[in-house]
Amino acid sequence: MIKYIKVPTALVSGDCTQSSLRLEGGTVIESCIHSMGSSGTMFLEEHMLMMVLDGTVTLHYGKQTYVVGKHEMILLRKATVVSYEKEGNPDNADIFDSQMFCLKDELLKEFLTMQHVNIPRMTEEIRNTVNPMSDCLVAFAHSLKPYFNAPASVNPGLLKLKIMEMLYDVSECSKNIFRQILQLRQPVRTDIRQVVEQHYASPITLPELAYLSGRSLSSFKRDFQSTYNMPPAQWIREHRLSRAKEMLQNTAMSVSDVCYSLGFENPTHFSRIFKDHYGMPPSELLNKKSILN
Structure with missing residues (x-):
């Protein structure tokens, strides 16, 4: 049976310790750490940036398959279906550790406005790729971990600054993902x-x-x-x-x-x-x- 898990409405099924940080306006950050494999199918209600801190996740996205390993990331567009298989790291007690950032259009627009980016007219679609995380992004992801212990006490203003920091780090780390972010604001016309x-x-x-x-x-x-x-x-x-x-x-x-x-x-x-x-x-x-x- 195929069940679509709506993201961010409900993100992970199975034996998984999960927690979330929620920003006013709908942005969600989910952290998932578990020590056994899991699989499922997600329907993305918002754009999602996935960062893998340990273990491996295989994503089936349309006709493409992507394998995202330790200290790698991928940006996926909203309104799409993604199947996944998560595997823990056998060298680290089979731990799988990831963070998933669900990003609303309004937040991306605000970020690009802060960047003073003039969005060029997109003439061809930027393909999804798996991208390495920089040392700054790895450090950023670990800096978020204490917030998941008491999410209700996290100041929304601080959380928004942290998300903006993440987007700045991503745009510096990966020009391809930055071009994808630009494209999310202005989708390329695709055959009906x-x-x-x-x-x-x-x-x-x-x-x-x-x-x-x-x-x-x-x-x-x-x-x-x-x-x-x-x-x-x-x-x-x-x-x-x-x-x-x-x-x-x-x-x-x-x-x-x-x-x-x-x-x-x-x-x-x-x-x-x-x-x-x-x-x-x-x-x-x-x-x-x-x-x-």
Whole structure:
């Protein structure tokens, strides 16, 4: 069963000691330390910078796979689905140690304003890469650890300064990530088909699809209509239902599992629109499959 863990709403599942620091406006810093492997699938509600302090995490992001090791980092764009496998360091009691910074657009805009950066027009997409952390960034990450022991007592003003410090250190450490930050403020226009067909089966909204395609919502709807000759909401619903039927017929997943893995609202809503589309509820399709088997 695939369950999407919404980040930052809920970040890690399994046996994991986790704590968080939260800044007004939604920015979240999560710290995860555990001594056994874990895996899962995240849906990123905000941009996320992941820093690995020990161990290794393998990320499956679209058609790409990235392995982020000790003292390395990667920046991932919001409104995307990322699968992960975390492995501890066998030379250090199998410890996996990471910090994940969920960054809202408003915070990035404020940082770039402070930097007095004139954002150039992006003509091509900057690719994700795994980047080494500088000594300053490693020291910064360790300087945050005491704050996780008593997050409620951390002054919000101090926390905001720490995040700005982190962004300055990142921009000095990695020119590629700094260019990615610039791109996050002005997404490159992407082919409608590529974006929609890659993400329609995840719990993603139309504004988020528009963002990923580098368009305003109105432009996205207009371009989608001209490409597919139907509104995006109708196309996505029909393709999710088609995928749901295929999963119910060919896997051992339950109705609820299929419902949530494809981003439907809840099993009741899913069953109603499935019946409207196929003339039978999904439970009846499962019963027919079990009789045939």
